[in-house]
Amino acid sequence: MKSITSCFCLSKANMLQGSITTQFLLLRRLVINMNEVEALQSLFEQLSSSIIDDGRIHRKNGVIEFGEFVRTLNIFHPDTPQQDKIAFAFNLYDLRHTGYIEREELKDMVLATLRESELSLSEDDVEAIVDKTLQEADLNGDGKIDLEEWKKLVAKYPSLTKNMTLPHLREITLAFPNFVMETEVVDSELVC
Numbered sequence: 001m002k003s004i005t006s007c008f009c010l011s012k013a014n015m016l017q018g019s020i021t022t023q024f025l026l027l028r029r030l031v032i033n034m035n036e037v038e039a040l041q042s043l044f045e046q047l048s049s050s051i052i053d054d055g056r057i058h059r060k061n062g063v064i065e066f067g068e069f070v071r072t073l074n075i076f077h078p079d080t081p082q083q084d085k086i087a088f089a090f091n092l093y094d095l096r097h098t099g100y101i102e103r104e105e106l107k108d109m110v111l112a113t114l115r116e117s118e119l120s121l122s123e124d125d126v127e128a129i130v131d132k133t134l135q136e137a138d139l140n141g142d143g144k145i146d147l148e149e150w151k152k153l154v155a156k157y158p159s160l161t162k163n164m165t166l167p168h169l170r171e172i173t174l175a176f177p178n179f180v181m182e183t184e185v186v187d188s189e190l191v192c
Helices: 002-015 019-030 034-048 066-077 082-093 103-116 123-137 147-156 156-166 169-176
Strands: 056-058 062-064
Touching: 034 056, 034 169, 056 066, 062 103, 066 103, 082 103, 082 147, 103 123, 123 147, 147 156
Parallel strands: none
Antiparallel strands: 056 062
């Protein structure tokens, strides 16, 4: 059984384009199982070859490697703990990476949400939304939202992270069944 496990780990490590140790640690932190990683590999290959066939997904400000693709989708998996989703959302909104969601970042989020929803509000209405949100979320009155304040806001308004779950990720192996590995190795048995 050990040789099957070792081969399986080596295959995964090569597939994820990194060292065995790094990739093993990556997989140990994922709620996505090995079969789902295989299915995501197929999806990634389709996406990455649609523009430039170099094993990356190209976007305006860089590229997405497969490991980053899996780690990001892992956050949206139905089995990912809510606290991980909350922390990820906080980091998304902390645009300047200061450890806080500041007033301008909050305003940028409101404007982006309005654009996405194809809604238009006056500058005064946008400012009122930002003011109201800060008034409610900024519990210590420092003019910004820290992670603990964000957690309390999400607890009060769970809809803030409702888009952080993609139920179909649990069924990704159904979309790409030919990549499901038939093995006796259970994900929890993987040891490299």
